[in-house]
Amino acid sequence: xxxxxxxxxxxxxxxxxxxxxxxxxxxxxxxxxxxxxxxxxxxxxxxxxxxxxxxxxxxxxxxxxxxxxxxxxxxxxxxxxxxxxxxxxxxxxxxxxxxxxxxxxxxxxxxxxxxxxxxxxxxxxxxxxxxxxxxxxxxxxxxxxxxxxxxxxxxxxxxxxxxxxxxxxxxxxxxxxxxxxxxxxxxxxxxxxxxxxxxxxxxxxxxxxxxxxxxxxxxxxxxxxxxxxxxxxxxxxxxxxxxxxxxxxxxxxxxxxxxxxxxxxxxxxxxxxxxxxxxxxxxxxxxxxxxxxxxxxxxxxxxxxxxxxxxxxxxxxxxxxxxxxxxxxxxxxxxxxxxxxxxxxxxx
Amino acid sequence: xxxxxxxxxxxxxxxxxxxxxxxxxxxxxxxxxxxxxxxxxxxxxxxxxxxxxxxxxxxxxxxxxxxxxxxxxxxxxxxxxxxxxxxxxxxxxxxxxxxxxxxxxxxxxxxxxxxxxxxxxxxxxxxxxxxxxxxxxxxxxxxxxxxxxxxxxxxxxxxxxxxxxxxxxxxxxxxxxxxxxxxxxxxxxxxxxxxxxxxxxxxxxxxxxxxxxxxxxxxxxxxxxxxxxxxxxxxxxxxxxxxxxxxxxxxxxxxxxxxxxxxxxxxxxxxxxxxxxxxxxxxxxxxxxxxxxxxxxxxxxxxxxxxxxxxxxxxxxxxxxxxxxxxxxxxxxxxxxxxxxxxxxxxx
Numbered sequence: 283x284x285x286x287x288x289x290x291x292x293x294x295x296x297x298x299x300x301x302x303x304x305x306x307x308x309x310x311x312x313x314x315x316x317x318x319x320x321x322x323x324x325x326x327x328x329x330x331x332x333x334x335x336x337x338x339x340x341x342x343x344x345x346x347x348x349x350x351x352x353x354x355x356x357x358x359x360x361x362x363x364x365x366x367x368x369x370x371x372x373x374x375x376x377x378x379x380x381x382x383x384x385x386x387x388x389x390x391x392x393x394x395x396x397x398x399x400x401x402x403x404x405x406x407x408x409x410x411x412x413x414x415x416x417x418x419x420x421x422x423x424x425x426x427x428x429x430x431x432x433x434x435x436x437x438x439x440x441x442x443x444x445x446x447x448x449x450x451x452x453x454x455x456x457x458x459x460x461x462x463x464x465x466x467x468x469x470x471x472x473x474x475x476x477x478x479x480x481x482x483x484x485x486x487x488x489x490x491x492x493x494x495x496x497x498x499x500x501x502x503x504x505x506x507x508x509x510x511x512x513x514x515x516x517x518x519x520x521x522x523x524x525x526x527x528x529x530x531x532x533x534x535x536x537x538x539x540x541x542x543x544x545x546x547x548x549x550x551x552x553x554x555x556x557x558x559x560x561x562x563x564x565x566x567x568x569x570x571x572x573x574x575x576x577x578x579x580x581x582x583x584x585x586x587x588x589x590x591x592x593x594x595x596x597x598x599x600x601x602x603x604x605x606x607x608x609x610x611x612x613x614x615x616x617x618x619x620x621x622x623x624x625x626x627x628x629x630x
Numbered sequence: 631x632x633x634x635x636x637x638x639x640x641x642x643x644x645x646x647x648x649x650x651x652x653x654x655x656x657x658x659x660x661x662x663x664x665x666x667x668x669x670x671x672x673x674x675x676x677x678x679x680x681x682x683x684x685x686x687x688x689x690x691x692x693x694x695x696x697x698x699x700x701x702x703x704x705x706x707x708x709x710x711x712x713x714x715x716x717x718x719x720x721x722x723x724x725x726x727x728x729x730x731x732x733x734x735x736x737x738x739x740x741x742x743x744x745x746x747x748x749x750x751x752x753x754x755x756x757x758x759x760x761x762x763x764x765x766x767x768x769x770x771x772x773x774x775x776x777x778x779x780x781x782x783x784x785x786x787x788x789x790x791x792x793x794x795x796x797x798x799x800x801x802x803x804x805x806x807x808x809x810x811x812x813x814x815x816x817x818x819x820x821x822x823x824x825x826x827x828x829x830x831x832x833x834x835x836x837x838x839x840x841x842x843x844x845x846x847x848x849x850x851x852x853x854x855x856x857x858x859x860x861x862x863x864x865x866x867x868x869x870x871x872x873x874x875x876x877x878x879x880x881x882x883x884x885x886x887x888x889x890x891x892x893x894x895x896x897x898x899x900x901x902x903x904x905x906x907x908x909x910x911x912x913x914x915x916x917x918x919x920x921x922x923x924x925x926x927x928x929x930x931x932x933x934x935x936x937x938x939x940x941x942x943x944x945x946x947x948x949x950x951x952x953x954x955x956x957x958x959x960x961x962x963x964x965x966x967x968x969x970x971x972x973x974x975x976x977x978x
Contacts, residue, residue, distance in 0.1 A: 311942070315801050318801050319801055322800075323800065323801070327945035332951055363717075422705070436790075438945045440800060440944075440946060441946060442794070442798040445788070445797065445798035445799075446798050447795065448795035449797040449798055450790040450797055450964065451790060451795050451964065452670075452671065452797055452963075452964055452968070453663050453666050453670065453671070453963060453964075454817075455965060467957060484705075518823060537978055575930050577928060577933075577949065579662060580928035582923050585925075585947075587767065587947070593657070594956075594960040594963075595788045595953075595957060596788075596791060596951055596957075597788075597949075597950065597958055598788060598949070598950060599933075599935070599947070599948065599949030599950065600946075600947065600948055600949075600950075601925065601945075601946070601947030601948075601949070602943070602945065602946060602947065603944055603945050605943075608942075609943060609944075612802070612942040615800075616798065616799065616801075616940075617801055619800035619801060620800070623720050
């Protein structure tokens, strides 16, 4: 769409579930980019709801005080009892959901996203768990209500992979995928290569803000498995349950074996794969010994790297630095522009 | 646009300038993808004109014989005297231009693209020279006629960088760029690292089909300079003349210096840069000594790698294998889908 369309002439009412690091980074980015959104896409917005564990469900259809919310204060509005009452009061056009992800159920994010779409809002999430567990349902709800369900931040934050496939790679099929999708494990393996222990590697990843207090989701491959399932589900249109991903973590790797591989010019990394197999698509996450010339072997520190083989292209490589809240926030901003119709500055 | 729009219900008349490797790969791909283009985008096409050095300007509004054209035969139609007579006879909706690029003038491609847009067709090119020398004019012509001027193949064939910025990275500004955009020079430098000579490196690149018979455009940095100028012109909206790119090739590099760097754990590569400087944007192409941890240092053989720093993202890395005609053809197919309105499968 070129220029403002009928849907973008008035301020979009936006509401935010999750006012932690990501949610606040998103608000700050939306505010910083407001002049550009208006000039380039004819897009304005007003915050009419914020929900968080401490603040509860606050709605203010006339507009909440963004500065106050950014300072961690309520920002005005009145409290609703639950998500549906909150939606009815805030009447959002777009709901952003950015609460911690539960890998095994996707809840409570999944329920909130359903409610948002049923209310008639566009739903934008950063939640891998909700995506893997609820994609078909959420997509159908979005279609039925003529709204967008977007989730760019759920895979390789900072690299707009879903938008790339949807909007920049028409008439192409993803045939095979290989990537390093988890940074905590790379940091641990690098520490082992240098003679350190597993625990020292975990501490390093935590020090960089990459690993959680409990690093199990990373170390045991759950995080990478969720991501690879997300990719198959969205880009290959092949909904993949978490249990369909063959998963081996790095907890049982002997540091001596990692050092020995390094001494032989190789590196061990946690590699995620999607590939055609005899019984259909095969998905795996496991430590692999990589050859020196392999682009994945060059991945350092908190970087992620993905290699896509398409039916039309032999290889497309996309890399990012493991993103913090600001990267996730930018992905959600991209989804916002796409959802409300200004996602393309036109074929100029 | 979701599903077929009014503009895509009838067959698009397409015409092709340049029936060499790229042109024929494009026709073959369009034919192979015809069922998918119709099913996903409501898009059909008919070839109504082909022009080439040997065949001249052939037009057949009822449709030329694609199989014959792919075999190198005329494929029917009648001969026109020049590009304008040909356009008048073929009445194309879309003109694809894929003739060899002249770095210093962009001609004759530039003139053909002007004629196509003035005729009222969408114009799609693989031509870096035409893009660098004619971008503002061609873009204005396209706007004035309500048509698209698209050129995805002109930068990093196989990586849809322009579409990525236009459609998948809204509200982001490219701040800084660094990349390896030329494969011939990498192959020569690798050969030197292994103890070979410059001439052996050129022969290796030619053997892989990457270098031309006269490798000067690669070796002296013209090819990379054109690409970096293209990027600034299109993505930064800062039209950059070729003379504004500081350019040093690899012809005068001593193989001993390249080997010495390698012995010290470094590699020398031809690096292209765009960065803010005291006098505005600075563009350069020159051999640089890269640190071992630098992602660009990991580039091997005929691969290309680009690092984009945005105001919203610290780093996005995109890599491809230096493409042959099939890669260029796919980029032009992407442009085709974008031009005629099916470029987005919808926000699902």
